[in-house]
Amino acid sequence: MTRLLIIGSLEAELGQAARIAVSRGARLRQADGVTSGIAMARGEGFDLILCDVLHDVAWLVSCLEAERIACPVVACGRNADAAAAVRAIQAGAKEFLPLPPDAELIAAMLQAAAGEADAPVHRDPAMAAVLKRAEGVARAEASVLITGESGTGKEVLARHIHRHSRRADGPFVALNCAALPEALLESELFGHEKGAFSGAVAARRGKFEQADGGTLLLDEIGEMDPRLQAKILRALQEREIDRLGGAGPVKVDVRILAATNRDLAAEVAAGRFREDLFFRLNVVALRIPALRDRPDDILPIAEHFARRYAEANGMPPRRFAPAARAALLGHAWPGNVRELENTVHRAVLLAEGDEIGAEAVELHVPALRLSSAAVPAEAHPARAVGVAALVGRRMEDVERDLILETLTHCLGNRTRAAEILGISIRTLRNKLHEYRAAGAPVPLAPGQMPVAPFPYAQLG
Numbered sequence: 135m136t137r138l139l140i141i142g143s144l145e146a147e148l149g150q151a152a153r154i155a156v157s158r159g160a161r162l163r164q165a166d167g168v169t170s171g172i173a174m175a176r177g178e179g180f181d182l183i184l185c186d187v188l189h190d191v192a193w194l195v196s197c198l199e200a201e202r203i204a205c206p207v208v209a210c211g212r213n214a215d216a217a218a219a220v221r222a223i224q225a226g227a228k229e230f231l232p233l234p235p236d237a238e239l240i241a242a243m244l245q246a247a248a249g250e251a252d253a254p255v256h257r258d259p260a261m262a263a264v265l266k267r268a269e270g271v272a273r274a275e276a277s278v279l280i281t282g283e284s285g286t287g288k289e290v291l292a293r294h295i296h297r298h299s300r301r302a303d304g305p306f307v308a309l310n311c312a313a314l315p316e317a318l319l320e321s322e323l324f325g326h327e328k329g330a331f332s333g334a335v336a337a338r339r340g341k342f343e344q345a346d347g348g349t350l351l352l353d354e355i356g357e358m359d360p361r362l363q364a365k366i367l368r369a370l371q372e373r374e375i376d377r378l379g380g381a382g383p384v385k386v387d388v389r390i391l392a393a394t395n396r397d398l399a400a401e402v403a404a405g406r407f408r409e410d411l412f413f414r415l416n417v418v419a420l421r422i423p424a425l426r427d428r429p430d431d432i433l434p435i436a437e438h439f440a441r442r443y444a445e446a447n448g449m450p451p452r453r454f455a456p457a458a459r460a461a462l463l464g465h466a467w468p469g470n471v472r473e474l475e476n477t478v479h480r481a482v483l484l485a486e487g488d489e490i491g492a493e494a495v496e497l498h499v500p501a502l503r504l505s506s507a508a509v510p511a512e513a514h515p516a517r518a519v520g521v522a523a524l525v526g527r528r529m530e531d532v533e534r535d536l537i538l539e540t541l542t543h544c545l546g547n548r549t550r551a552a553e554i555l556g557i558s559i560r561t562l563r564n565k566l567h568e569y570r571a572a573g574a575p576v577p578l579a580p581g582q583m584p585v586a587p588f589p590y591a592q593l594g
């Protein structure tokens with residue numbers, strides 16, 4: 135069920151939108167203004183916020199960002215209000231919904247917000263077996279530990295489990311445990327009272343409370359520090375949590391799914407992960423195979439994304455030419471489905487003609503394999519590589535591989551890659567020039583067209 139917050143008066147057209155949303159199964163809350171809307175969003179989780187452009191959409195988006203409340207905002211307004219629509223999109227709204235509302239458009243929006251479009255696409259027997267097992271355990275209440283390389287679809291599988299569970303009508307809440315420093319992660323998980331620490335200007339419910347009656351996915355759980363691991367264990371055992379600065383425990387009814395690309399058993403053996411929490415989470419274990427180990431999935435998933443990105447860019451759907459299919463099938467996909475998605479997205483934009491040809495399918499040589507025989511294949515992608523695996527390699531090779539891999543991850547976006555790497559754009563460009571001169575494949579910048587004969591041979 136999609137949890138929808140409407141900011142604006144429900145009289146007239148917005149009320150019509152609300153009725154359509156409810157008839158499509160959304161759970162609706164309404165706020166009269168941005169301030170009361172933010173207060174609600176702090177307390178409960180929403181999948182989508184619909185905000186009338188009569189209110190300050192830019193302020194709404196920046197408040198959500200400042201409070202790290204991840205929720206897409208769709209602005210809506212009367213048809214004639216084109217300037218307001220442009221302003222809303224510039225302010226960070228995901229889309230603009232013209233009023234009076236179109237029922238199909240609202241249905242599509244709700245579906246996208248609920249992540250329903252991302253039901254796992256599959257054809258390979260290896261993946262079918264994982265999904266069958268997942269559906270089998272979905273209706274139980276046990277915790278599930280989902281493992282797999284980065285980008286294999288662990289979150290997609292977690293949503294699938296939620297949808298097949300008895301909690302399907304409750305919220306699905308996901309939190310990436312690696313994305314926040316420890317102190318923030320703690321208040322994000324358990325919430326805090328007003329004044330619990332400097333900067334806690336208002337009380338806030340944590341993810342556990344937001345997920346009450348539903349499912350909480352703790353992504354990248356292997357990155358969580360031991361003190362928080364102990365708190366998670368207590369939440370699992372006692373079914374209650376303590377808000378930071380709170381007066382007493384709060385009961386929560388949450389099913390926990392955990393995901394990691396690490397080998398948690400090895401982390402336990404190394405003393406970095408609590409054994410008791412591991413056993414508690416690992417009641418059911420699901421391992422998603424790497425994409426290269428389920429080759430029959432490659433084309434169906436590629437076709438799925440080709441359709442989706444053509445539609446999103448207002449282009450007609452096109453098929454892959456035989457040579458493009460062969461190229462997709464022949465690649466090792468170290469970045470798994472995420473890499474395939476990015477590759478297809480780019481191919482849809484680059485392809486000219488009636489079919490998507492091989493020249494539009496840019497496959498990056500897996501950076502970590504460029505130079506080193508010392509790094510085992512399963513050590514890819516870079517995030518999964520322990521420092522020990524790098525021993526024996528030259529510093530400048532590791533640096534080059536890291537830079538190229540980061541750039542690939544950012545779809546060639548130099549600014550973003552430099553930001554992630556913590557270097558200046560100028561340094562990045564200089565290095566890319568060097569690599570290109572040495573014959574390494576440098577990913578194109580977005581919008582940069584490849585020149586024959588070698589699509590990567592571009593200025594950095």
Ligand SMILES: Nc1ncnc2c1ncn2[C@@H]1O[C@H](COP(=O)(O)OP(=O)(O)OP(=O)(O)O)[C@@H](O)[C@H]1O
Pocket residue numbers: 252253254255256282283284285286287288289290291353393395435438471472475
């Ligand atoms: N079977 C699939 N069908 C359709 N889309 C998929 C499938 N598997 C993954 N995706 C898409 O690939 C991308 C990566 O998936 P997801 O975020 O679930 O991976 P992950 O394993 O959780 O990654 P990470 O380890 O980085 O957290 C997402 O955009 C997701 O929608």
